[in-house]
Amino acid sequence: MEKRTLVDKAANELMQLIREHGYGPGEKLPNEYELSSQLGVSRNTVREAVRTLASRNVLYIRQGAGTFISEKKGVADDPLGFSFMDDRRKLVEDLMQIRCIIEPQIAALAAQNATPQDIAVLSSLCDEIEVLIVNRQDFTQKDIDFHVQLATCSQNIVISNLIPLICEGIRVFSSTVLEQEFEQTAKSHREILEAVGERRATDAQQAMLFHLLYNRNRFIQEKDL
Protein backbone atom coordinates (compact mmCIF):
# COMPACT_ATOMS: atom_id res chain seq x y z
CA MET A 1 0.00 0.00 0.00
CA GLU A 2 2.71 2.40 1.11
CA LYS A 3 4.78 1.64 -1.97
CA ARG A 4 1.84 2.05 -4.35
CA THR A 5 1.17 5.49 -2.91
CA LEU A 6 4.79 6.54 -3.36
CA VAL A 7 4.76 5.44 -7.01
CA ASP A 8 1.39 7.13 -7.64
CA LYS A 9 2.69 10.34 -6.12
CA ALA A 10 5.83 10.18 -8.27
CA ALA A 11 3.67 9.47 -11.35
CA ASN A 12 1.55 12.55 -10.64
CA GLU A 13 4.64 14.70 -10.16
CA LEU A 14 6.15 13.36 -13.36
CA MET A 15 2.85 14.16 -15.13
CA GLN A 16 3.07 17.73 -13.81
CA LEU A 17 6.70 18.01 -14.91
CA ILE A 18 5.66 16.92 -18.42
CA ARG A 19 2.85 19.48 -18.54
CA GLU A 20 4.97 22.33 -17.17
CA HIS A 21 7.86 21.60 -19.50
CA GLY A 22 5.39 21.36 -22.40
CA TYR A 23 6.82 18.12 -23.82
CA GLY A 24 4.99 17.19 -27.05
CA PRO A 25 4.22 13.80 -28.62
CA GLY A 26 7.40 11.97 -29.67
CA GLU A 27 9.71 14.09 -27.47
CA LYS A 28 12.23 12.29 -25.28
CA LEU A 29 12.18 12.53 -21.48
CA PRO A 30 15.36 13.04 -19.41
CA ASN A 31 16.93 9.74 -18.29
CA GLU A 32 16.10 7.91 -15.04
CA TYR A 33 19.03 9.43 -13.23
CA GLU A 34 17.99 13.02 -14.02
CA LEU A 35 14.30 12.36 -13.29
CA SER A 36 15.28 10.76 -9.99
CA SER A 37 17.06 13.93 -8.89
CA GLN A 38 14.38 16.27 -10.30
CA LEU A 39 11.56 14.42 -8.51
CA GLY A 40 13.60 13.64 -5.39
CA VAL A 41 12.78 9.91 -5.41
CA SER A 42 14.79 6.73 -6.01
CA ARG A 43 15.52 5.45 -9.51
CA ASN A 44 13.37 2.41 -8.72
CA THR A 45 10.40 4.66 -7.97
CA VAL A 46 11.07 6.65 -11.17
CA ARG A 47 11.10 3.40 -13.14
CA GLU A 48 7.74 2.31 -11.71
CA ALA A 49 6.21 5.77 -12.18
CA VAL A 50 7.32 5.71 -15.83
CA ARG A 51 5.77 2.26 -16.20
CA THR A 52 2.50 3.53 -14.70
CA LEU A 53 2.36 6.46 -17.15
CA ALA A 54 3.29 4.10 -20.01
CA SER A 55 0.34 1.85 -19.13
CA ARG A 56 -1.86 4.96 -19.28
CA ASN A 57 -0.48 5.79 -22.75
CA VAL A 58 1.10 9.02 -21.54
CA LEU A 59 4.62 7.69 -22.12
CA TYR A 60 6.15 5.17 -24.46
CA ILE A 61 9.25 3.14 -23.50
CA ARG A 62 11.58 2.15 -26.33
CA GLN A 63 14.01 -0.45 -25.00
CA GLY A 64 17.56 0.85 -25.26
CA ALA A 65 16.49 4.23 -26.67
CA GLY A 66 14.71 5.85 -23.73
CA THR A 67 11.30 7.13 -22.70
CA PHE A 68 9.17 9.26 -25.03
CA ILE A 69 5.86 11.13 -24.89
CA SER A 70 3.19 8.93 -26.47
CA GLU A 71 1.22 10.05 -29.52
CA LYS A 72 -1.89 8.73 -27.78
CA LYS A 73 -2.07 11.76 -25.47
CA GLY A 74 -2.94 9.70 -22.40
CA VAL A 75 -6.08 8.21 -23.89
CA ALA A 76 -6.23 4.60 -22.71
CA ASP A 77 -6.50 1.60 -25.01
CA ASP A 78 -10.05 0.34 -24.71
CA PRO A 79 -10.85 3.26 -22.37
CA LEU A 80 -14.42 2.20 -21.72
CA GLY A 81 -13.73 -1.48 -21.04
CA PHE A 82 -15.43 -2.86 -24.19
CA SER A 83 -13.30 -6.02 -24.02
CA PHE A 84 -14.96 -6.68 -20.67
CA MET A 85 -18.45 -6.80 -22.20
CA ASP A 86 -19.28 -10.30 -23.34
CA ASP A 87 -22.64 -9.60 -25.01
CA ARG A 88 -21.30 -8.45 -28.41
CA ARG A 89 -24.75 -7.93 -29.91
CA LYS A 90 -25.85 -5.64 -27.10
CA LEU A 91 -22.52 -3.81 -27.34
CA VAL A 92 -23.11 -3.12 -31.04
CA GLU A 93 -26.69 -1.96 -30.41
CA ASP A 94 -25.67 0.27 -27.49
CA LEU A 95 -22.78 1.70 -29.50
CA MET A 96 -25.13 2.53 -32.37
CA GLN A 97 -27.51 4.19 -29.90
CA ILE A 98 -24.80 6.40 -28.41
CA ARG A 99 -23.40 7.17 -31.87
CA CYS A 100 -26.88 8.34 -32.97
CA ILE A 101 -26.89 10.66 -29.95
CA ILE A 102 -23.39 12.11 -30.30
CA GLU A 103 -22.34 12.06 -33.96
CA PRO A 104 -25.11 14.16 -35.55
CA GLN A 105 -24.23 16.88 -33.01
CA ILE A 106 -20.55 16.48 -33.83
CA ALA A 107 -21.38 17.02 -37.52
CA ALA A 108 -23.28 20.19 -36.60
CA LEU A 109 -20.37 21.45 -34.48
CA ALA A 110 -17.99 20.60 -37.33
CA ALA A 111 -20.04 22.74 -39.74
CA GLN A 112 -19.85 25.59 -37.23
CA ASN A 113 -16.20 25.31 -36.13
CA ALA A 114 -14.07 23.56 -38.78
CA THR A 115 -11.10 25.50 -40.16
CA PRO A 116 -10.47 25.48 -43.94
CA GLN A 117 -7.54 23.10 -43.32
CA ASP A 118 -9.83 20.73 -41.37
CA ILE A 119 -12.26 20.70 -44.28
CA ALA A 120 -9.47 20.05 -46.81
CA VAL A 121 -8.45 16.93 -44.83
CA LEU A 122 -12.08 15.79 -44.61
CA SER A 123 -12.44 16.29 -48.35
CA SER A 124 -9.34 14.17 -49.16
CA LEU A 125 -10.66 11.37 -46.97
CA CYS A 126 -14.00 11.51 -48.76
CA ASP A 127 -12.18 11.21 -52.12
CA GLU A 128 -10.04 8.29 -50.91
CA ILE A 129 -13.10 6.40 -49.65
CA GLU A 130 -14.83 6.89 -53.01
CA VAL A 131 -11.84 5.40 -54.84
CA LEU A 132 -11.92 2.36 -52.54
CA ILE A 133 -15.67 2.05 -53.05
CA VAL A 134 -15.37 2.22 -56.84
CA ASN A 135 -12.82 -0.60 -56.62
CA ARG A 136 -14.97 -2.52 -54.12
CA GLN A 137 -12.16 -2.57 -51.56
CA ASP A 138 -12.39 -2.59 -47.76
CA PHE A 139 -12.70 1.01 -46.56
CA THR A 140 -13.12 0.44 -42.80
CA GLN A 141 -9.95 2.28 -41.77
CA LYS A 142 -10.65 5.31 -43.99
CA ASP A 143 -14.25 5.32 -42.75
CA ILE A 144 -12.91 5.56 -39.19
CA ASP A 145 -10.54 8.35 -40.28
CA PHE A 146 -13.47 10.28 -41.77
CA HIS A 147 -15.53 10.14 -38.56
CA VAL A 148 -12.43 10.93 -36.47
CA GLN A 149 -11.67 13.96 -38.66
CA LEU A 150 -15.24 15.23 -38.15
CA ALA A 151 -14.63 15.04 -34.39
CA THR A 152 -11.43 17.03 -34.86
CA CYS A 153 -13.43 19.60 -36.88
CA SER A 154 -15.70 20.15 -33.86
CA GLN A 155 -12.75 21.80 -32.00
CA ASN A 156 -14.05 20.25 -28.76
CA ILE A 157 -11.11 18.59 -26.97
CA VAL A 158 -13.33 16.15 -25.04
CA ILE A 159 -15.02 15.06 -28.28
CA SER A 160 -11.59 14.61 -29.91
CA ASN A 161 -10.68 12.22 -27.11
CA LEU A 162 -13.98 10.37 -27.45
CA ILE A 163 -12.65 9.32 -30.88
CA PRO A 164 -11.48 5.90 -29.67
CA LEU A 165 -15.07 5.13 -28.68
CA ILE A 166 -16.34 6.09 -32.11
CA CYS A 167 -13.60 4.07 -33.82
CA GLU A 168 -14.36 1.01 -31.77
CA GLY A 169 -17.99 1.44 -32.73
CA ILE A 170 -17.15 1.34 -36.43
CA ARG A 171 -14.75 -1.58 -36.00
CA VAL A 172 -17.23 -3.67 -33.99
CA PHE A 173 -19.98 -2.81 -36.47
CA SER A 174 -17.89 -3.73 -39.55
CA SER A 175 -17.04 -7.10 -38.08
CA THR A 176 -20.70 -7.76 -37.30
CA VAL A 177 -22.58 -6.84 -40.48
CA LEU A 178 -22.34 -9.31 -43.32
CA GLU A 179 -21.19 -6.91 -46.01
CA GLN A 180 -20.08 -3.31 -46.44
CA GLU A 181 -22.55 -0.85 -47.87
CA PHE A 182 -20.85 0.89 -50.79
CA GLU A 183 -23.12 3.30 -52.69
CA GLN A 184 -25.06 4.68 -49.73
CA THR A 185 -21.88 5.23 -47.69
CA ALA A 186 -20.27 7.23 -50.49
CA LYS A 187 -23.44 9.31 -50.91
CA SER A 188 -23.84 10.05 -47.19
CA HIS A 189 -20.19 10.95 -46.64
CA ARG A 190 -20.29 13.34 -49.61
CA GLU A 191 -23.46 14.99 -48.27
CA ILE A 192 -21.93 15.43 -44.81
CA LEU A 193 -18.73 16.89 -46.30
CA GLU A 194 -20.62 19.37 -48.48
CA ALA A 195 -22.85 20.50 -45.61
CA VAL A 196 -19.81 21.00 -43.33
CA GLY A 197 -17.93 22.86 -46.07
CA GLU A 198 -20.89 25.19 -46.69
CA ARG A 199 -21.49 25.73 -42.94
CA ARG A 200 -24.96 24.17 -43.10
CA ALA A 201 -25.00 22.76 -39.54
CA THR A 202 -28.54 21.38 -39.59
CA ASP A 203 -28.03 19.64 -42.93
CA ALA A 204 -24.75 18.11 -41.67
CA GLN A 205 -26.53 16.91 -38.53
CA GLN A 206 -29.41 15.32 -40.42
CA ALA A 207 -27.17 13.74 -43.09
CA MET A 208 -25.15 12.12 -40.28
CA LEU A 209 -28.28 10.91 -38.49
CA PHE A 210 -29.57 9.37 -41.73
CA HIS A 211 -26.16 7.74 -42.37
CA LEU A 212 -26.16 6.14 -38.90
CA LEU A 213 -29.81 5.07 -38.91
CA TYR A 214 -29.44 3.56 -42.39
CA ASN A 215 -26.62 1.36 -41.08
CA ARG A 216 -28.43 0.57 -37.84
CA ASN A 217 -31.43 -0.64 -39.83
CA ARG A 218 -29.21 -2.82 -42.01
CA PHE A 219 -27.82 -4.36 -38.84
CA ILE A 220 -31.31 -5.01 -37.42
CA GLN A 221 -32.51 -6.56 -40.70
CA GLU A 222 -29.53 -8.91 -40.86
CA LYS A 223 -30.25 -9.91 -37.28
CA ASP A 224 -33.78 -10.90 -38.26
CA LEU A 225 -32.59 -13.05 -41.17
Place this chain on the structure above:
Amino acid sequence: MEKRTLVDKAANELMQLIREHGYGPGEKLPNEYELSSQLGVSRNTVREAVRTLASRNVLYIRQGAGTFISEKKGVADDPLGFSFMDDRRKLVEDLMQIRCIIEPQIAALAAQNATPQDIAVLSSLCDEIEVLIVNRQDFTQKDIDFHVQLATCSQNIVISNLIPLICEGIRVFSSTVLEQEFEQTAKSHREILEAVGERRATDAQQAMLFHLLYNRNRFIQEKDL
Protein backbone atom coordinates in the same frame (compact mmCIF):
# COMPACT_ATOMS: atom_id res chain seq x y z
CA MET B 1 9.50 -6.06 -28.33
CA GLU B 2 9.28 -9.85 -28.30
CA LYS B 3 8.69 -9.87 -24.55
CA ARG B 4 5.96 -7.19 -24.72
CA THR B 5 4.09 -9.29 -27.29
CA LEU B 6 4.27 -12.38 -25.10
CA VAL B 7 2.88 -10.49 -22.12
CA ASP B 8 0.15 -8.86 -24.23
CA LYS B 9 -0.85 -12.25 -25.58
CA ALA B 10 -0.98 -13.71 -22.06
CA ALA B 11 -3.02 -10.69 -20.89
CA ASN B 12 -5.55 -11.26 -23.70
CA GLU B 13 -5.82 -14.93 -22.84
CA LEU B 14 -6.23 -14.15 -19.16
CA MET B 15 -8.97 -11.68 -20.13
CA GLN B 16 -10.71 -14.42 -22.11
CA LEU B 17 -10.36 -16.85 -19.19
CA ILE B 18 -11.99 -14.27 -16.90
CA ARG B 19 -14.88 -13.74 -19.33
CA GLU B 20 -15.44 -17.45 -19.96
CA HIS B 21 -15.33 -18.32 -16.28
CA GLY B 22 -17.70 -15.42 -15.58
CA TYR B 23 -15.70 -14.01 -12.65
CA GLY B 24 -17.56 -11.05 -11.10
CA PRO B 25 -16.27 -7.91 -9.32
CA GLY B 26 -14.52 -8.76 -6.05
CA GLU B 27 -13.97 -12.43 -6.93
CA LYS B 28 -10.52 -13.92 -6.43
CA LEU B 29 -8.44 -15.30 -9.31
CA PRO B 30 -6.52 -18.61 -9.08
CA ASN B 31 -2.93 -18.13 -7.90
CA GLU B 32 0.08 -17.50 -10.16
CA TYR B 33 1.04 -21.15 -10.19
CA GLU B 34 -2.39 -22.30 -11.40
CA LEU B 35 -2.72 -19.48 -13.96
CA SER B 36 0.74 -20.33 -15.26
CA SER B 37 -0.32 -23.90 -16.01
CA GLN B 38 -3.76 -22.89 -17.35
CA LEU B 39 -2.30 -20.33 -19.77
CA GLY B 40 0.81 -22.37 -20.56
CA VAL B 41 3.24 -19.53 -19.85
CA SER B 42 5.88 -18.87 -17.19
CA ARG B 43 4.96 -17.45 -13.78
CA ASN B 44 6.94 -14.32 -14.69
CA THR B 45 4.77 -13.80 -17.75
CA VAL B 46 1.62 -14.40 -15.66
CA ARG B 47 2.83 -11.80 -13.15
CA GLU B 48 3.34 -9.20 -15.88
CA ALA B 49 0.03 -10.04 -17.57
CA VAL B 50 -1.73 -9.59 -14.22
CA ARG B 51 0.04 -6.25 -13.76
CA THR B 52 -1.07 -5.15 -17.25
CA LEU B 53 -4.72 -5.98 -16.49
CA ALA B 54 -4.40 -4.29 -13.08
CA SER B 55 -3.19 -1.10 -14.78
CA ARG B 56 -6.31 -1.31 -16.99
CA ASN B 57 -8.51 -1.66 -13.89
CA VAL B 58 -9.64 -5.15 -14.85
CA LEU B 59 -7.83 -6.70 -11.87
CA TYR B 60 -6.86 -5.50 -8.44
CA ILE B 61 -3.78 -6.84 -6.62
CA ARG B 62 -3.96 -6.97 -2.81
CA GLN B 63 -0.46 -7.60 -1.49
CA GLY B 64 -0.39 -10.89 0.41
CA ALA B 65 -4.06 -11.66 -0.28
CA GLY B 66 -4.07 -12.34 -4.02
CA THR B 67 -5.53 -10.99 -7.23
CA PHE B 68 -9.18 -9.96 -7.51
CA ILE B 69 -11.58 -8.75 -10.21
CA SER B 70 -11.79 -4.95 -9.97
CA GLU B 71 -15.08 -3.18 -9.29
CA LYS B 72 -14.10 -0.71 -12.02
CA LYS B 73 -15.00 -3.20 -14.76
CA GLY B 74 -11.97 -2.35 -16.89
CA VAL B 75 -12.80 1.33 -17.21
CA ALA B 76 -9.52 3.22 -17.00
CA ASP B 77 -8.83 5.98 -14.50
CA ASP B 78 -8.99 9.22 -16.44
CA PRO B 79 -9.94 7.26 -19.59
CA LEU B 80 -10.01 10.29 -21.85
CA GLY B 81 -6.71 11.83 -20.73
CA PHE B 82 -8.18 14.91 -19.01
CA SER B 83 -5.10 15.26 -16.82
CA PHE B 84 -3.16 15.77 -20.04
CA MET B 85 -5.19 18.86 -21.00
CA ASP B 86 -3.65 21.98 -19.56
CA ASP B 87 -6.32 24.52 -20.56
CA ARG B 88 -8.70 23.93 -17.64
CA ARG B 89 -11.19 26.60 -18.76
CA LYS B 90 -11.55 25.10 -22.23
CA LEU B 91 -11.86 21.65 -20.65
CA VAL B 92 -14.78 22.83 -18.48
CA GLU B 93 -16.49 24.49 -21.46
CA ASP B 94 -16.01 21.47 -23.72
CA LEU B 95 -17.23 19.13 -20.98
CA MET B 96 -20.36 21.25 -20.52
CA GLN B 97 -20.92 21.15 -24.29
CA ILE B 98 -20.69 17.36 -24.48
CA ARG B 99 -22.82 16.98 -21.33
CA CYS B 100 -25.53 19.13 -22.96
CA ILE B 101 -25.42 16.74 -25.94
CA ILE B 102 -25.44 13.44 -24.05
CA GLU B 103 -27.21 13.88 -20.70
CA PRO B 104 -30.64 15.08 -21.87
CA GLN B 105 -30.79 11.97 -24.07
CA ILE B 106 -29.69 9.82 -21.12
CA ALA B 107 -32.57 11.27 -19.09
CA ALA B 108 -35.00 10.40 -21.91
CA LEU B 109 -33.62 6.86 -22.14
CA ALA B 110 -33.86 6.56 -18.35
CA ALA B 111 -37.56 7.49 -18.48
CA GLN B 112 -38.06 4.82 -21.12
CA ASN B 113 -35.92 2.00 -19.67
CA ALA B 114 -35.50 2.39 -15.87
CA THR B 115 -36.66 -0.51 -13.68
CA PRO B 116 -38.70 0.25 -10.52
CA GLN B 117 -35.56 -0.61 -8.48
CA ASP B 118 -33.49 1.88 -10.54
CA ILE B 119 -36.06 4.58 -9.82
CA ALA B 120 -36.11 3.78 -6.10
CA VAL B 121 -32.32 4.32 -5.95
CA LEU B 122 -32.63 7.56 -7.92
CA SER B 123 -35.35 8.71 -5.53
CA SER B 124 -33.22 8.04 -2.41
CA LEU B 125 -30.35 10.01 -3.92
CA CYS B 126 -32.69 12.90 -4.65
CA ASP B 127 -33.84 12.84 -0.99
CA GLU B 128 -30.26 12.71 0.33
CA ILE B 129 -29.22 15.67 -1.83
CA GLU B 130 -32.18 17.71 -0.54
CA VAL B 131 -31.15 17.05 3.07
CA LEU B 132 -27.61 18.23 2.30
CA ILE B 133 -28.99 21.30 0.53
CA VAL B 134 -31.29 22.21 3.46
CA ASN B 135 -28.22 22.02 5.71
CA ARG B 136 -26.11 23.93 3.21
CA GLN B 137 -23.55 21.13 3.00
CA ASP B 138 -21.36 20.09 0.07
CA PHE B 139 -23.35 17.71 -2.14
CA THR B 140 -20.84 17.17 -4.99
CA GLN B 141 -20.44 13.41 -4.44
CA LYS B 142 -24.21 12.78 -4.19
CA ASP B 143 -24.73 14.96 -7.24
CA ILE B 144 -22.32 12.71 -9.16
CA ASP B 145 -24.15 9.62 -7.82
CA PHE B 146 -27.47 11.05 -9.08
CA HIS B 147 -26.17 11.59 -12.63
CA VAL B 148 -24.41 8.18 -12.58
CA GLN B 149 -27.65 6.49 -11.48
CA LEU B 150 -29.50 8.13 -14.39
CA ALA B 151 -26.93 6.60 -16.74
CA THR B 152 -27.52 3.21 -15.12
CA CYS B 153 -31.28 3.73 -15.63
CA SER B 154 -30.67 4.07 -19.40
CA GLN B 155 -29.71 0.34 -19.53
CA ASN B 156 -27.12 1.19 -22.21
CA ILE B 157 -23.81 -0.47 -21.26
CA VAL B 158 -21.68 2.01 -23.21
CA ILE B 159 -23.43 4.94 -21.50
CA SER B 160 -22.87 3.27 -18.11
CA ASN B 161 -19.16 3.20 -18.85
CA LEU B 162 -19.16 6.81 -19.99
CA ILE B 163 -20.01 7.62 -16.37
CA PRO B 164 -16.42 8.48 -15.42
CA LEU B 165 -16.49 11.20 -18.07
CA ILE B 166 -19.67 12.64 -16.61
CA CYS B 167 -18.30 12.43 -13.07
CA GLU B 168 -15.12 14.20 -14.03
CA GLY B 169 -17.27 16.89 -15.63
CA ILE B 170 -19.12 17.50 -12.40
CA ARG B 171 -15.93 17.42 -10.34
CA VAL B 172 -14.09 19.85 -12.61
CA PHE B 173 -17.14 22.10 -12.72
CA SER B 174 -17.58 22.14 -8.93
CA SER B 175 -13.98 23.12 -8.40
CA THR B 176 -14.30 25.93 -10.94
CA VAL B 177 -17.53 27.74 -10.03
CA LEU B 178 -17.36 30.02 -7.02
CA GLU B 179 -20.29 28.57 -5.11
CA GLN B 180 -22.74 25.69 -5.27
CA GLU B 181 -26.24 26.41 -6.48
CA PHE B 182 -28.64 25.05 -3.86
CA GLU B 183 -32.30 25.80 -4.61
CA GLN B 184 -32.21 25.40 -8.38
CA THR B 185 -30.28 22.11 -8.15
CA ALA B 186 -32.84 20.62 -5.75
CA LYS B 187 -35.70 21.76 -7.98
CA SER B 188 -34.15 20.41 -11.22
CA HIS B 189 -33.20 17.05 -9.73
CA ARG B 190 -36.73 16.61 -8.35
CA GLU B 191 -38.23 17.47 -11.76
CA ILE B 192 -35.95 14.97 -13.54
CA LEU B 193 -36.76 12.24 -10.99
CA GLU B 194 -40.52 12.78 -11.31
CA ALA B 195 -40.41 12.78 -15.11
CA VAL B 196 -38.36 9.54 -15.13
CA GLY B 197 -40.67 7.91 -12.57
CA GLU B 198 -43.75 8.83 -14.62
CA ARG B 199 -42.12 7.74 -17.92
CA ARG B 200 -42.30 11.25 -19.37
CA ALA B 201 -39.18 11.01 -21.58
CA THR B 202 -39.44 14.44 -23.21
CA ASP B 203 -40.01 16.19 -19.89
CA ALA B 204 -37.01 14.36 -18.38
CA GLN B 205 -34.90 15.37 -21.36
CA GLN B 206 -35.88 19.03 -21.20
CA ALA B 207 -35.54 19.24 -17.39
CA MET B 208 -31.98 17.88 -17.73
CA LEU B 209 -31.14 20.31 -20.53
CA PHE B 210 -32.41 23.24 -18.43
CA HIS B 211 -30.42 21.97 -15.42
CA LEU B 212 -27.20 21.84 -17.44
CA LEU B 213 -27.70 25.14 -19.29
CA TYR B 214 -28.56 26.92 -16.02
CA ASN B 215 -25.21 25.81 -14.61
CA ARG B 216 -23.35 26.58 -17.81
CA ASN B 217 -24.72 30.12 -17.77
CA ARG B 218 -23.67 30.56 -14.14
CA PHE B 219 -20.17 29.49 -15.15
CA ILE B 220 -20.09 31.96 -18.07
CA GLN B 221 -21.36 34.83 -15.89
CA GLU B 222 -18.71 34.19 -13.24
CA LYS B 223 -16.09 34.19 -15.98
CA ASP B 224 -17.23 37.66 -17.07
CA LEU B 225 -16.98 39.09 -13.53
